[in-house]
Amino acid sequence: MSALLTIDGLTKAYPGVVANSDVSMSIAPGEVHALLGENGAGKSTLVKAIYGLVRPDAGTMTLSGRPYAPSEPREARAAGVAMVFQHFSLFEALTVAENVGLGMENPPRLRDLARRIREVSKTYGLPLDPGRRVGDLSAGERQRVEIVRCLLQDPRLLIMDEPTSVLTPQEVDTLFATLRKLAAEGTAILYISHKLEEIRALCDAATILRGGKVVGECDPRQTSAAELAERMVGTKLTQPKARGPEPDGVLLRVKDLSLPPASQFGTPLREVSLYLRAGEVLGIGGVAGNGQDELLGALSGERLSVPGSVTLGGTDLSRAGPTARRAAGLLTGPEERLGHAAAPDMTLVENAALTGAARKGMLRRGFLDWGRARLFAQDVIDAFDVRTPGTHVAARALSGGNLQKFVIGREVLQEPKVLVVNQPTWGVDAAAASAIRQALLDLAAGGAGVIVISQDLDELLQISDRFAALNEGRLGAPVPTADLTVERIGLMLGGAHDMEVAHV
Numbered sequence: 001m002s003a004l005l006t007i008d009g010l011t012k013a014y015p016g017v018v019a020n021s022d023v024s025m026s027i028a029p030g031e032v033h034a035l036l037g038e039n040g041a042g043k044s045t046l047v048k049a050i051y052g053l054v055r056p057d058a059g060t061m062t063l064s065g066r067p068y069a070p071s072e073p074r075e076a077r078a079a080g081v082a083m084v085f086q087h088f089s090l091f092e093a094l095t096v097a098e099n100v101g102l103g104m105e106n107p108p109r110l111r112d113l114a115r116r117i118r119e120v121s122k123t124y125g126l127p128l129d130p131g132r133r134v135g136d137l138s139a140g141e142r143q144r145v146e147i148v149r150c151l152l153q154d155p156r157l158l159i160m161d162e163p164t165s166v167l168t169p170q171e172v173d174t175l176f177a178t179l180r181k182l183a184a185e186g187t188a189i190l191y192i193s194h195k196l197e198e199i200r201a202l203c204d205a206a207t208i209l210r211g212g213k214v215v216g217e218c219d220p221r222q223t224s225a226a227e228l229a230e231r232m233v234g235t236k237l238t239q240p241k242a243r244g245p246e247p248d249g250v251l252l253r254v255k256d257l258s259l260p261p262a263s264q265f266g267t268p269l270r271e272v273s274l275y276l277r278a279g280e281v282l283g284i285g286g287v288a289g290n291g292q293d294e295l296l297g298a299l300s301g302e303r304l305s306v307p308g309s310v311t312l313g314g315t316d317l318s319r320a321g322p323t324a325r326r327a328a329g330l331l332t333g334p335e336e337r338l339g340h341a342a343a344p345d346m347t348l349v350e351n352a353a354l355t356g357a358a359r360k361g362m363l364r365r366g367f368l369d370w371g372r373a374r375l376f377a378q379d380v381i382d383a384f385d386v387r388t389p390g391t392h393v394a395a396r397a398l399s400g401g402n403l404q405k406f407v408i409g410r411e412v413l414q415e416p417k418v419l420v421v422n423q424p425t426w427g428v429d430a431a432a433a434s435a436i437r438q439a440l441l442d443l444a445a446g447g448a449g450v451i452v453i454s455q456d457l458d459e460l461l462q463i464s465d466r467f468a469a470l471n472e473g474r475l476g477a478p479v480p481t482a483d484l485t486v487e488r489i490g491l492m493l494g495g496a497h498d499m500e501v502a503h504v
């Protein structure tokens with residue numbers, strides 16, 4: 001079959017790094033084509049060139065036999081190319097329908113648009129209320145807005161940059177059914193993901209990038225996940241090692257923590273109770289929008305709760321704000337890395353100082369010691385293998401996975417007593433995800449308590465000592481991970497907490 005899109009010799013350099021070097025590949029109509037590579041390999045740069053967001057320095061593209069060189073996304077969309085981004089590009093103050101309308105050339109009346117959104121979201125199993133304000137949506141729901149927005153364009157080529165990282169397993173299945181349907185109708189799909197088993201289940205072709213160059217092509221259905229990962233990184237991968245001694249001594253205690261929703265559409269926390277011992281990893285799983293962000297906010301000190309509800313080592317922190325909690329050793333890493341965990345336009349030095357100033361001794365008589373901030377930023381970069389030209393770079397210039405390594409590393413290196421992270425390996429490649437998980441395990445092995453909130457069940461099963469499910473703001477009773485089966489987790493995630501307690 002003749003190609004829909006052909007890329008020939010595409011090169012794009014940034015100061016200090018060649019993001020794409022002489023890249024050639026082609027995609028056929030109806031093909032689901034994976035783009036593989038470790039963090040910083042150049043995947044996002046390549047798809048941005050296809051979508052008209054990045055102007056290549058050299059090389060050509062052909063779409064349906066015609067020269068194709070979009071100078072902006074509008075041109076790409078007009079040619080039938082749509083893209084779902086890794087980072088959301090939505091206006092929080094506007095509704096779902098208003099956001100979708102903004103991306104259209106000739107948006108219909110809002111009422112008609114809302115109806116179309118409902119239709120598409122129903123057809124493709126992506127539940128979405130067009131009237132809701134985007135600021136009130138969870139990360140998973142925001143991603144649905146992006147996907148539905150693309151589907152409304154009827155694209156010939158749909159580019160997806162890690163679309164499943166915030167979806168539950170059931171939602172992933174539904175999305176795959178959608179993508180297979182689109183492919184059967186002739187739409188080509190270019191798919192970036194670090195989840196290799198997903199790629200093996202979904203894609204019929206793959207191009208592997210390393211250091212900006214194409215290092216191989218393969219049929220992922222015929223290639224094992226281990227082999228794919230090794231071709232991406234060029235070396236063998238290590239699995240996190242099991243930890244040593246049994247944990248003891250309770251560090252963090254949360255007791256009957258209830259909070260009203262932060263916004264009209266938020267999820268209230270309902271009598272959440274848990275304890276966390278020194279040296280243990282507690283995994284909290286659940287579908288996005290079930291109170292994960294609220295729980296993180298209640299632990300970080302962004303939201304205060306009734307006295308006695310959050311205590312660390314016997315000290316009541318329920319009424320303490322984020323700075324006091326950090327000083328006490330309770331550190332958090334939120335899910336949204338651009339905007340919440342890191343300030344996009346600030347340099348890595350400034351971002352290092354944002355959360356590390358007090359614990360890393362950067363404050364001198366009320367002034368910030370920039371020398372120390374720089375050293376700390378460099379330490380994080382070195383320890384977590386953050387690929388970047390230097391500490392002066394703005395957070396937004398880092399690839400998604402590298403920024404994630406930076407924000408997690410920044411907290412881990414502050415030697416927290418308790419670290420709470422939300423989706424710590426979202427958008428991170430297999431090697432980096434394994435490094436982040438190992439760092440969390442090492443932190444616990446060193447005597448800290450770690451809470452990992454994640455939608456990645458494999459991740460939680462791999463690193464947690466105990467597992468609990470968050471459902472509609474209620475936290476079920478934690479169960480030792482060793483006792484768990486996938487069926488039981490399914491019940492727990494569905495909110496069948498009582499059944500689980502009865503089984504334990």
Ligand SMILES: Nc1ncnc2c1ncn2[C@@H]1O[C@H](COP(=O)(O)OP(=O)(O)OP(=O)(O)O)[C@@H](O)[C@H]1O
Pocket residue numbers: 014015017018019037038039040041042043044045046387388397398399400401402427429
């Ligand atoms: N706007 C930019 N300015 C400077 N350097 C950039 C910019 N965008 C990307 N880079 C660099 O180009 C290289 C390729 O980045 P790219 O985002 O394409 O990688 P990626 O494969 O998509 O990574 P990830 O899986 O982490 O998202 C990286 O070294 C990155 O730091």
